[in-house]
Amino acid sequence: MPKSFLEKILFRLAYCFAWFFVHLYRWTCRVEVKGPLLDCLNEDRPVLLTWWHQDMLFNFYFLISFAKRRKIATIVSQSKDGALAAYLIEKFGFTVLRGSSSKGGKEALGLLTDFVIKEKAVGIIVCDGPRPPGRVAKPGIILLARKTGYPIIKIRSWGSRQHLFQKSWCKLALVFPFSRVTVWSDTPMAVSRESRRQELEESRLEVEKRLNEMAAVSEGHFGVDRTASISVKTN
Template sequence: MSMAGRIASNRGVNKVVASIFGLWLRFAWLTSRRDADGWDDVARLIDRHGAVIIVCWHQRIMLTPWMFDLKHAPCLSLTSTGHAGRLVGWIHRHFGMGTVPMPKKSSGAGQMRQVLTLLRGGTSIGISPDGPRGPARVAKPTPIQWARASQAPIVVFTYAGSRVWPWQTWDRLHFPLPFGRLALIWRHWDRAIPSRLTPEDAQALAADLGRFMDEVTATADARVGRTTGGDCENAKGPP
């Protein structure tokens, strides 16, 4: 492993970097005007079903520490074991949210059992259905399969900022800047999932979920004055 790789994999380095990111995110949060819409509906779904599956486009994950009220119920985020995934996991832990690292070589069946055990035990799960490497805004059928097996509702979470720094990553990650406006939206993806799910059914439902996520993201963008439906063309850079 290269020196850069060893540094990126170092537990202590990751904790320090995550703390710095966490402090910046808190600063951006506290200095921004915030509009939050939809969490009360999610809380009612949790009370009714025990847990939910929260999905968020990878581009909008920087405010996922605020995607769930941990005073209401437990929630874990699923992260990859790559460098970026580990860093996101440490950021979530900085805010008190646990994570479930998913190794690249883990079996689909093993992953399914672990997630279903958590959902059935009352722990909600957060995941980026287009992560960890894309294609951007193309939802994989994984949350559809979990929802079918667990009967847990799927909830879309997104945020938009009037002042963001778009990173040069595959997803054009939106990094929030302070002294702007933030819109956070939760919406229930209310679709019937058949008990017998063919691969074609799963792909069709995943495509429908992706369209719904785009619609919710466009709504958030509009609330902070963005007009590109989630693209980064009119995002403002660092001050």
């Protein structure tokens, strides 16, 4: 949360900008959803969602309408950039817990686990980062699935018109207004509470593989130049 007077002003300006974009998306973008995501959200099923950092702007926008009627929680890093992200995400109705794989992650994962179980909430972990390389899954979403017993739905969004911030480690995508956007979602994936280390690693690799497969499909969906995509680490 903002601490200094200047931070408060900057955060409020950022919220005004985000609010404007959210409503512009609502009025101008045509969104198509593929897969089971809408059914799971509309039927209030307990579920976990995960995606790459590259997709997070539009994905969080897409979930705002659902956050108005059911509880959705996520983890945001304790970095300075994370403070702004946490402020904005909370302003749009999400529950935010602070932590990452490099700082406070274990505590934040425990808090998220407890919240998701108690509130039967949707849990979100953006599964690469908070540092490069992009599109390499961290184990947090798998551990959350094992502890909660909730299935994981993997998500990818891609717009017909968007800008990729090439200097950001994740090549963050900003979808332009008046775009067509497709949101892909994968078959819910269960992680057994009895899973051991090797099984957990296999599940992590499966999440990474499927997200990258959806990324490959998405980048050709609107005839977008594939050279705009980031490289994918193979295992």
